[in-house]
Amino acid sequence: MQEPQRIHRDAGGYPAAAAETDPLLAHPPPPRSPAEIEDEEIEDEEIEAASAACCRICLESETEPGDELISPCMCKGTQQFVHRYCLDHWRSVKEGTAFSHCTTCKAQFHLRVECLEDNLCRKMMFRLFVARDVFLVFLAVQTVIAAIGGMAYLLDKDGQFRNSFSDGWEHILSNHPVPFYYCVGVVVFFVMVGFIGLIVQCSSFNTNDPCLAGCRNCCYGWGILDFPASIEACLALAVIFVIVFAILGVAYGFFAATVAVQRILQRHYHILTKRELTKEYVVEDLRGCYTPPKMDPEQEQRLRTLQLM
Ligand SMILES: [Zn+2]
Ligand SMILES: [Zn+2]
Structure with a gap:
């Protein structure tokens, strides 16, 4: 049985005493130059930097498998x-x-390109996100309509306005306050959308646009109209106003809804697709x-x- 050899190491890690005792080590390693010592110091600094490394985004230094x-x-x-x-x-x-x-x-x-099989989970997530956003927009519109309906109910507390619809087919609606005021809310909502849409459309015109001149003339034209003499004529004019703006509102509402759904789809599709692509194009360390x-x-x-x- 051999006695384990005792090797003494100096600070540099080289077996210094071994050269004197072991005949096999006839050529001791040459003394290190200052440049080598410097190199080692830089290496040490790098190791230190790596041990103190933290993420430049979340500033955490903890790592998990696959998230190094x-x-x-x-x-x-x-x-x-x-x-x-x-x-x-x-x-x-x-x-x-x-x-x-x-x-x-x-x-x-x-970028290392990895082949991915179609991920069903991601598609489900996409549909879920889109459905959630569409539902939120729908909920917001319904809240506005309900608020208008509620306001109409408060303004018409004695039911005079509601009872004026008690003849003909409208009495089906006016019998029950909830659907009646909800319908009022819907009509007022679309009138408002039509009105706002028209204002946005008018303000987006160029000042030199001949279309704007026509629009302006049209607006002035309404202003210089003689005020209708009888209440019936006044009511008829109001009804025409409501109908015109409600139709405009439905058109603008349809347009706005289409744009909104498109934006929602694009946004989620874009983010989800890119997220998928980050897994397909893996960044190399x-x-x-x-x-x-x-x-x-x-x-x-x-x-x-x-x-x-
Ligand atoms: Zn960089
Ligand atoms: Zn991080």
Whole structure:
């Protein structure tokens, strides 16, 4: 049985005493130059920086499997590291080239292309988000209509207005206060939408637009109209006003609803698709050694088409 060899190490980690006792070690390692010592110090600093590394987005230093701190670009110091998850979130919500480039140093990421199978869960999430937003808009409109209906009910506390609809087919409505005032709310809502839509349309015209001149003439035309002599004529005019603005309101409301649904769809589709794409185009960890990336031209073209590059 051999006695375990005792090797004494100096601060540099080299077996200093071993050279004297062990005949096999005839050539002791040469003494280290100042440049080598400096190199080692820099290395130590880097190790220290890595141990104190924290994410430039969330400022946390904890990591989890699959969500490690990576160094994907030319940024150094406190900006060097970022959580993979934080970076992917940033890439999916930020517009423009943030998907493929660092927004600070503008360096292009090294993107590894991964093939993903169609994710059913993501599609369900998309539908859920869209449904939620459409429902919220619907709820807001219903709240406004209910508020107008409630106001109409308070103004017509004695039921005089409601009872004036008691003849003909309208009595079906006027029999019950809730549907009656709800209908009043709907009509007033569309009149308001028509009115606001017309104002927005008029104000968006160019001052030199001949259309505006016509519009202005039309508005003045209403102003210089002789005030109707009888109450019946006045009422008839009011009814025409309400009908015209209500029809306009329905048209504008339809237009606004279409635009709103489109925006909701686009927003969620965009974010979800980009989130999916961050999983498809994975940013490589370069560990502080940045080199210009070489990407497959086909993939590059695809990212350019999607305006992500
Ligand atoms: Zn983070
Ligand atoms: Zn950077």
